[in-house]
Amino acid sequence: MGERVGKIALSILIIVASAISYFLFAIIKNEGGVRNLLDRISQDNKVETVKASGMNNLVVQLKENVLLDAPIVKQFPELPRGCEVTSLAMLLQYKGIDIGKMELAERVIKNTTPLKKENGTIYWGNPNDGYIGDMYSYSNPGYGVYHKPIKKLAEEFLPGQIIDLTGRNFEELKTYLSLEIPVWVIINTTYQPLSENAFETWKTPSGEVKITYKEHSVLITGYDNKYIYFNDPITGIKNLAKPKDPFIEAWKQMGSQAISLLPDANTIEGSK
Known part of the structure; x- marks a missing residue:
């Protein structure tokens, strides 16, 4: 019984995590999400890792x-x-x-x-x-x-x-x-x-x-x-x-x- 409950809980966790990831990716694709992302890009010539919701860490470097x-x-x-x-x-x-x-x-x-x-x-x-x-x-x-x-x-x-x-x-x-x-x-x-x-x-x-x-x-x-x-x-x-x-x-x-x-x-x- 305990093993079955654990599998159910794990399945629910995977579904919830997938839903959250999809929702956050949708946010970052719209104008506001992109604008907020770019607002956080470094104001100097250093490389900065920007953690964008729903995406892998984005590294932007001024050329x-x-x-x-x-x-x-x-x-x-x-x-x-x-x-x-x-x-x-x-x-x-x-x-x-x-x-x-x-x-x-x-x-x-x-x-x-x-x-x-x-x-x-x-x-x-x-x-x-x-x-x-x-x-x-x-x-x-x-x-x-x-x-x-x-x-x-x-x-x-x-x-x-x-x-x-x-x-x-x-x-x-x-x-x-x-x-x-x-x-x-x-x-x-x-x-x-x-x-x-x-x-x-x-x-x-x-x-x-x-x-x-x-x-x-x-x-x-x-x-x-x-x-x-x-x-x-x-x-x-x-x-x-x-x-x-x-x-x-x-x-x-x-x-x-x-x-x-x-x-x-x-x-x-x-x-x-």
């Missing part, structure tokens, strides 16, 4: 150098102020989404707050709320758009697969690049920190915003110990190299804005 083969799209001549949607087109095309810069330009949220200047104060829209001004021509006033509307637009094509990395340490961006995922960022056209006189402050319906007309967006495709590599929509140059430290400081100066793609299960499996 010493990365250079990805992402599609290059040039914003000119159609979109002289369309660097943000052009860089997004490159990111989506890298994922296999058949979408062009012109459709993204049409679909991105627009901020229609009119431009007004009074006593030296500029009143206009907030690029965090939508695209400001004319994207298609320099004949009319225009500026650009920041990461929030771009993330929302990206999610129309890849729902649940876009992550906002704004405000993170640049080392976390390198984590995504090490997983062979490019990163969309806001930078400036000099790729180095700007002086204060390159900025101005606007009053907008959603509060003051500090901007520079040198604002730019690129798709980061790699790095090494000296350079950051990126696809530049202005020049149409693929994997353009700029010195690493000034680039990172300029990115921080623009608010450390970045979005990327959540890795799929195969990417995570391959990084073990």
Whole structure:
């Protein structure tokens, strides 16, 4: 009798353990599970073992150098102020989404707050709320758009697969690049920190915003110990190299804005 009870108990234990493992694996496969996993990846260049629920221990190491083969799209001549949607087109095309810069330009949220200047104060829209001004021509006033509307637009094509990395340490961006995922960022056209006189402050319906007309967006495709590599929509140059430290400081100066793609299960499996 005792032996029979033991076998029954063991069978029940195996069934329960299998059910728990399946449940935890389902959790880690969804967006939140992947996001929490990546949030725990090391912020330096050391190897760290990350214990992921429902999976074997995952070891992720930042690569010493990365250079990805992402599609290059040039914003000119159609979109002289369309660097943000052009860089997004490159990111989506890298994922296999058949979408062009012109459709993204049409679909991105627009901020229609009119431009007004009074006593030296500029009143206009907030690029965090939508695209400001004319994207298609320099004949009319225009500026650009920041990461929030771009993330929302990206999610129309890849729902649940876009992550906002704004405000993170640049080392976390390198984590995504090490997983062979490019990163969309806001930078400036000099790729180095700007002086204060390159900025101005606007009053907008959603509060003051500090901007520079040198604002730019690129798709980061790699790095090494000296350079950051990126696809530049202005020049149409693929994997353009700029010195690493000034680039990172300029990115921080623009608010450390970045979005990327959540890795799929195969990417995570391959990084073990």
